[in-house]
Amino acid sequence: MLVGVGKRQSRPWVVSDELWSLVEPLLPQPGPKRVEGRPRVPDRQALCGILFVPHTGIQWEYLPQELGFGSGMTCWRRLAAWNEAGVWDKLHLVLLRKLRSARQLDWSRAVIDSPRPGGTAGPKSGPSPVDRARPGSKHHILTDAQGIPLAVSLTGGNRNDVTELMPLLDKVPAVAGLVGRPRKRPALLFADRGYDHDKYREKVRMLGVRPVIARRGVPHGSGLGVYRWVVERTIAWFHGFRRLRIRWERRDDIHEAFLGLATCLITHRHIQRLC
Template structure:
């Protein structure tokens, strides 16, 4: 007979994914029997992939309160972020990270439940005061800024309120790329090249990239081109731009498509930025695991 308890159901972790993630899940102290780690993680993954509320989790994952408590504990402890960094490190050690980095952003609509944070005033070390929520044309939203490698796997994630402009986030997004080294050595932080769209075209960002010795392919905005022409010789030369390299920018768009195929990422249901960041980190980890 088949033991249905061992059947891998849709929206749950495969054996390989669990094998890669398990070392980073904190072990429980001795005490009374509890929901197993894999059972709880499967509940978390099911919730994120389907977008159901915590209360609607199937009973096979145990009490929903237990699964939610584990998720919040892992989110606050940075468990999924560390797992993501480690799988990046192992892939980099194998020479399989493409450092032609693409950056872009996407708007995520916030569900009405995400707006009811119940917390007012005063940010904490782990949670911004605005919870990375803001009002843009589409209503309450969060913007995900993403840097991915040349194979479309997330290297860094930055959450901001939906109304913020992309250009102010380019610098901190690249600074947040930290791929640990296996053994000795500093984390990998400097891309070979950065590809971005016009939203990231600014003199300040180009100067930052030149200072770090990073080649870049970013088209010049029309108003910047007109302003440079109006200044004549003092306007300087136009920035170098390679159309063939720029065609690779669709890689980051495909990465967003894969992330947003996860319903709990495509729509923000989590009230706090910490929880939503953990959900995005877990989904990003699974993208890397599938390429392992």
């Protein structure tokens, strides 16, 4: 039995009752067992084991079974299956709805940035144009005005930041929670020089969003830092998960699953502050 589930703990991999009540309805029903054997590890305990990995950076095979998580392979398979079923995207939308219903989402502006984690593993990696062509990946992150993540994605390190601008805006879900239409677009979009391209400015305007993007070739200091610092803080939150700070997974879907899970956990922290 996993000790301490549901209580406020200093151990961040322990799943609270409140969080579990949001996750459980979204999980796919397990199929029938093909062969008799050990009882299936409960989903809640498997989720605790999954959370243990990004928080500690431990390898799957060294996951401590004495804590009740089940084996590393069990947790790995459960993570892959839940990611394929879109659990983290669904959970993120549920959390955003809760924030909007509490009027805690700030759509006045959104901020985008594309940090590059360490590590070279995985097909979605490529030679970085700013790091001696070393292979790697990029995390593309779009937040609201407070730094709450609205959309994230994973690409190769050689992907130009601006090419992921429109896909990331399109990935923002339509968030209900208040009377009227669900909200999907911010009023303004703030970005650094890496997104300086007039073609993309026009595309952003066509979505009804006003771009505020620093221009290349002007004296350093765009003045946008007073607004853009929130995404830098959110990047630090993401990279507080050790498995996102350095990419070890060769499979893109597993790294994307960690990225989606971290998005949900960061968003959930904002809900906890309301309590």
